[in-house]
Amino acid sequence: MQALTRPFGTLHVEVDGPAGAPAVVFANSLGTDLRLWHRVLPLLPQGLRTVRYDKRGHGLSAIGGGTVIDDHADDAIAVIEQIAGGPVLFVGLSIGGLIGQVVASRRPDLVRALVLSNTAAKLGTAESWRARIDAVTGGGLESIADAVMERWFAPTFRAGPDLALWRAMLTRTPPAGYVAACAALAGADQTAATQELRLPVLVIAGSEDGASPAAVVKATADLIPGAAFHEIAGAGHLPPVETPDAWAALVAPFLKAHADV
Template structure:
């Protein structure tokens, strides 16, 4: 556990792996923290430096701003420059993938390859995100948690006791931080910028994803010349949680191919 100083306060960062190894930076989804990746790290290639962080307003990171996707991209850039000492392979899920697309567009010198999981160049509509913000402001995150779990996970996972842990993670996210990230999503459309990207890209979807449907994820893969697209059967929005072996089987060869200079 370490803290990276940002203008709004401290950003919580976790680093695993050899200090001098090539770096891989992970960005989490909305309403989760860096524990999102716990199940896949042990089955990813050894000898790399894995860097995870909590978005502002999530996990142990401080609240502050975050209503623009550029705010989150600047945080990711700070992690890459200050902790990873880039360039890196960037791995992002949902809003984390959108953040990665922004960074790759604005600072191509910092990202040598990208893994986009369960994400898109544009996620949802401004109206849907504003409705989400209103619901959270009026009744708190617990009021939307059950509906979110249905979008996040396939039925088989929702029948397990572990669902309660992920529901609690969501419900305990600071409402201010969650709403700010929703506002960032409401205003973000990277379609044209992502179409211009020229870097190795692996794009992963889940067949049962109710938050970022597979067809939407595949359409974003089609924007990036040469991107590889894979759908994990039976997986929802968080395949690194539900189907970690299948997710790692896709990501591991990509990391081996592109993490090293």
């Protein structure tokens, strides 16, 4: 457990692996914290330095700002420069993938390769995010939790005992942090910048993803010259949780190839 001081407060960071090793920075999705990656870390190449962090307003990080995507990109850049060292391999899921696109566009010197999982250059519409904000403001995260679980996970996973843990993670997210991230998503459109990216990119979708449908994810992959696209059958919005072996089977060789480990 490590604290990174930011203008708005403290950012919670977890670092594993040897100092000086090639670093991989992980950015998680809306309504989750850095535990999103627990199941896949043991399946990734040995010898890497993994750096995970809670977005502002999520997990153990402080609440403050975060209503525009550049706020979150600034945090990721600070993590890379002050803790991970650059350039890094950047792995982002959902809003984490959008953050990765912004960082790679703004600071190509800091990102050597990019994994975009269950994400897109533009996620949803301003109207849909405004409706989400209104729902949370009026009824709290509990009021949307069941609908979110249906978008996050395929039916088989939803029928199992682990669902309760992820539902709890969502509902225990500070509402102010969640709403701020929704506002950031409402105003974010990286389409023009993402099609200018020129670095190795792996793009992953889930066939059962109700939040970022596979066709939307593929459309973003198609924007980036040379990007590789894979769809995981039976996976929802969080394949590192639901199908960790299949997700790691795609990501591990990509990281190995671009980290030289």
